[in-house]
Amino acid sequence: MDFDFTDEQRMLKDSVERFVKDEYGFEQRAKYLAEPDGFSRAQWARFAELGLLGLSFDEEYGGSGCGPVETMIVMEALGRGLAVEPYLATVVLGGGLVRLGGNPAQRAALLPHMAQGELQMAFAHSEAQSRYDLADVATTARREGDEWVIDGAKRIVLHGGSADLLVVSARVSGGRRERDGVGLFVVRGDAAGVTRRAYPTQDRLRAADIEFSGVRVPNSDVLGVAGAALPLIETVVAHAIAAVSAEAVGAMAAALEETVEYLKVRKQFGVPIGSFQALQHRAVDMLVMVEQARSMALFATMMSEEPAAGERDRSMSAAKVQIGRSGRFVGQQGVQLHGGIGMTEECKIGHYLRRLSVIDIQFGSTEHHLSRLANVGGLIDAAA
Amino acid sequence: MDLRYTDEELAFRHEVRAFFKEALPADIRRRATLGQRCSAADLRRWQRILYERGWATPAWDKAWGGTGWSAVQQYIFKEELHMAPAPETLSFNVNMIGPVLIAFGSEAQKRHFLPRIASLEYWFCQGFSEPGAGSDLAALRTQAVRDGDHYVINGQKLWTSTAHHADWMFCLVRTDSSGKKQQGITYLLIDMKTPGLTVRPIITIDGHHETNEVFFDNVRVPVANRIGEENKGWDYAKYLLGNERSGIARVGVSKMRVRLAKDLAKRVPSGDGVLWDDPRFRERVATVEVELKALEMTQMRVIAESRAQESHAPDPKTSILKIKGSELQQLSAELLLEVAGPDALPLDIDFLRGIGEPVREPEWALTIAPNHYFARHVSIVGGSNEIQKNILAKSVLGL
Numbered sequence: 001m002d003f004d005f006t007d008e009q010r011m012l013k014d015s016v017e018r019f020v021k022d023e024y025g026f027e028q029r030a031k032y033l034a035e036p037d038g039f040s041r042a043q044w045a046r047f048a049e050l051g052l053l054g055l056s057f058d059e060e061y062g063g064s065g066c067g068p069v070e071t072m073i074v075m076e077a078l079g080r081g082l083a084v085e086p087y088l089a090t091v092v093l094g095g096g097l098v099r100l101g102g103n104p105a106q107r108a109a110l111l112p113h114m115a116q117g118e119l120q121m122a123f124a125h126s127e128a129q130s131r132y133d134l135a136d137v138a139t140t141a142r143r144e145g146d147e148w149v150i151d152g153a154k155r156i157v158l159h160g161g162s163a164d165l166l167v168v169s170a171r172v173s174g175g176r177r178e179r180d181g182v183g184l185f186v187v188r189g190d191a192a193g194v195t196r197r198a199y200p201t202q203d204r205l206r207a208a209d210i211e212f213s214g215v216r217v218p219n220s221d222v223l224g225v226a227g228a229a230l231p232l233i234e235t236v237v238a239h240a241i242a243a244v245s246a247e248a249v250g251a252m253a254a255a256l257e258e259t260v261e262y263l264k265v266r267k268q269f270g271v272p273i274g275s276f277q278a279l280q281h282r283a284v285d286m287l288v289m290v291e292q293a294r295s296m297a298l299f300a301t302m303m304s305e306e307p308a309a310g311e312r313d314r315s316m317s318a319a320k321v322q323i324g325r326s327g328r329f330v331g332q333q334g335v336q337l338h339g340g341i342g343m344t345e346e347c348k349i350g351h352y353l354r355r356l357s358v359i360d361i362q363f364g365s366t367e368h369h370l371s372r373l374a375n376v377g378g379l380i381d382a383a384a
Numbered sequence: 385m386d387l388r389y390t391d392e393e394l395a396f397r398h399e400v401r402a403f404f405k406e407a408l409p410a411d412i413r414r415r416a417t418l419g420q421r422c423s424a425a426d427l428r429r430w431q432r433i434l435y436e437r438g439w440a441t442p443a444w445d446k447a448w449g450g451t452g453w454s455a456v457q458q459y460i461f462k463e464e465l466h467m468a469p470a471p472e473t474l475s476f477n478v479n480m481i482g483p484v485l486i487a488f489g490s491e492a493q494k495r496h497f498l499p500r501i502a503s504l505e506y507w508f509c510q511g512f513s514e515p516g517a518g519s520d521l522a523a524l525r526t527q528a529v530r531d532g533d534h535y536v537i538n539g540q541k542l543w544t545s546t547a548h549h550a551d552w553m554f555c556l557v558r559t560d561s562s563g564k565k566q567q568g569i570t571y572l573l574i575d576m577k578t579p580g581l582t583v584r585p586i587i588t589i590d591g592h593h594e595t596n597e598v599f600f601d602n603v604r605v606p607v608a609n610r611i612g613e614e615n616k617g618w619d620y621a622k623y624l625l626g627n628e629r630s631g632i633a634r635v636g637v638s639k640m641r642v643r644l645a646k647d648l649a650k651r652v653p654s655g656d657g658v659l660w661d662d663p664r665f666r667e668r669v670a671t672v673e674v675e676l677k678a679l680e681m682t683q684m685r686v687i688a689e690s691r692a693q694e695s696h697a698p699d700p701k702t703s704i705l706k707i708k709g710s711e712l713q714q715l716s717a718e719l720l721l722e723v724a725g726p727d728a729l730p731l732d733i734d735f736l737r738g739i740g741e742p743v744r745e746p747e748w749a750l751t752i753a754p755n756h757y758f759a760r761h762v763s764i765v766g767g768s769n770e771i772q773k774n775i776l777a778k779s780v781l782g783l
Binding site: 001002003004005006009069260263264274275277280281283284285287288291292293294295296298299301302303318321322370371373374375377378379380 | 385386387388389390393456639642643646663666667669670671673674675676677678679681682684685688689701704707708770773774776777780781782783
């Protein structure tokens with residue numbers, strides 16, 4: 001059991017934390033949000049320069065060949081600053097699908113551009129009826145010669161509006177909720193038949209509802225095996241859960257620091273309100289929640305590459321449950337301890353609350369994962 | 385960064401598990417599995433077995449009988465012990481007075497007491513709390529007045545668990561009332577057979593006699609039984625309390641209870657099937673398991689950090705382990721109560737104590753409610769959870 005970072009990991013942590021500290025002050029962030037795509041293209045270029053985008057790609061594609069721990073380090077730092085750039089959508093989801101599911105030609109064509117900040121991707125998977133069920137796909141893909149024709153509708157696609165390329169899941173065979181028969185297709189965002197309606201989400205990031213009407217995709221743009229893509233999807237979602245768990249921990253830790261600082265500075269009845277035991281204990285309750293979340297984010301990171309998918313997935317569910325519970329508590333109590341000003345848009349604490357509540361919903365809520373975990377018999381096995 | 389146990393650690397776990405399987409007497413194991421209280425005779429027998437294996441005091445300095453195991457091995461050993469399930473060694477001996485003697489005792493005291501403490505030839509109890517000194521332990525008032533080669537003790541101690549079995553007590557007494565309360569406290573070892581010492585039982589809400597009050601009426605204690613210097617006892621006590629706090633999460637106890645709850649739920653009838661068929665019950669179990677996993681990981685992180693620091697000052701994060709560990713012990717005890725259902729209602733204190741036949745079947749259900757009531761103490765002792773929060777607020781958050 002080893003929780004130490006390597007020297008390289010420590011350096012990565014220092015540099016990305018410094019970057020976020022310097023570039024992601026509350027006012028700076030507000031400016032990035034005001035840009036047309038809801039994030040700063042200039043900051044995205046900085047991410048590329050820092051090597052953050054190609055972190056987990058092989059070196060032959062311009063990446064650093066790093067693993068889940070490095071992603072965890074970056075996501076936590078981004079979470080602290082409530083960064084708005086599409087790292088999750090492009091690098092973790094899109095990049096993950098291509099990295100793990102693409103053939104050599106596809107990897108060579110796409111990954112270097114992503115690493116250099118020239119290519120944005122989004123994963124168009126969820127649908128109106130699917131809620132959190134990854135196997136629930138009604139969008140269809142029909143083979144016609146050397147092409148596939150895609151028809152259907154995706155919703156709440158993370159950064160779907162600004163993506164150059166969409167990875168779209170569509171059913172090539174089987175019933176709507178069957179595990180077999182799902183395929184993945186790389187589709188240009190501006191392809192004929194693609195209609196995108198983008199909007200902000202509660203955390204002020206962006207998403208899109210996307211319609212596909214007779215969209216033609218060459219066979220060479222199929223990722224993995226058409227009809228057997230669900231395991232790949234589940235693998236990448238596992239990585240995404242580990243990533244947002246780390247992001248949530250960063251947000252929670254920063255929210256706690258803001259809150260403790262406020263308790264020390266705000267005076268009422270002639271004393272700092274941090275001298276009141278009820279508030280001290282509440283802040284400690286937040287601290288305990290953050291530490292438990294951090295532990296489970298570490299657990300998720302370390303289990304995300306577990307080869308036994310069942311073991312991996314129940315670990316991810318357990319982590320998501322803790323992250324959701326802790327995130328909601330820290331966000332809500334953070335606002336509570338700020339009193340009236342915690343309710344204002346101008347105060348940073350409410351922004352943490354919102355991002356943490358969105359993370360709870362993304363990739364399956366606490367309740368969904370608790371139910372999933374219960375259905376597979378939990379974490380602790382029967383006596384050996 | 386790697387979560388996996390090393391091959392050596394896995395082999396160690398295997399070795400420890402095999403030892404418990406072979407060396408834990410079947411009757412002691414059976415009583416522990418049923419949730420019955422370990423009798424004094426059973427504990428003496430079991431600790432003797434561990435002592436002879438060289439495993440009664442694994443965390444002590446190697447010079448005095450410790451095993452030299454790594455922090456991860458200590459953790460594995462404890463977890464396997466709880467899961468066997470085997471009784472813990474007497475914590476007063478092994479986790480409290482032993483380390484204090486090693487750190488602050490004289491050579492003569494160490495040579496005389498430590499082997500007898502390890503083997504449980506001497507059974508120690510803890511004379512700390514008083515009616516007026518619980519969370520505010522430094523306010524203790526049991527008085528020690530110097531008279532030649534002796535201290536004369538007058539006063540009262542409270543919550544002296546196992547005093548009715550004990551041969552000795554390690555005791556905090558007041559030798560100076562003039563200055564700050566922390567600066568007038570002395571640490572004494574007191575023979576329980578000394579004239580003037582009276583033990584009175586206190587029955588707790590589980591129905592069992594585990595704890596006591598102890599009265600001192602001109603009890604004469606040789607000065608040679610003092611640990612360290614007069615009026616320095618509070619420093620030695622703080623050292624002990626930090627030690628006590630970090631051992632207290634007892635992840636293995638909660639894990640064992642959750643495992644038991646799941647096994648039982650697969651047999652307990654409910655509706656057309658068994659309790660385990662109920663998804664709401666399974667979710668309740670899963671909720672506890674998630675918290676327990678998080679606690680286990682947090683404990684491993686605290687172990688790793690303390691290993692890196694090599695300092696003897698207790699990591700304030702151990703307060704987190706104490707708070708969550710106690711909550712999970714309570715949650716897991718409550719989970720078992722849910723499993724037992726109506727079968728938990730009949731009262732049989734004798735069976736709880738390991739005496740006689742159960743008043744009815746199923747016998748495993750008879751200890752569930754008393755153990756749930758008794759579990760309420762873990763958030764109170766060892767520094768109440770509220771005190772732990774005060775400590776965290778001050779030393780981690782700076783409030």
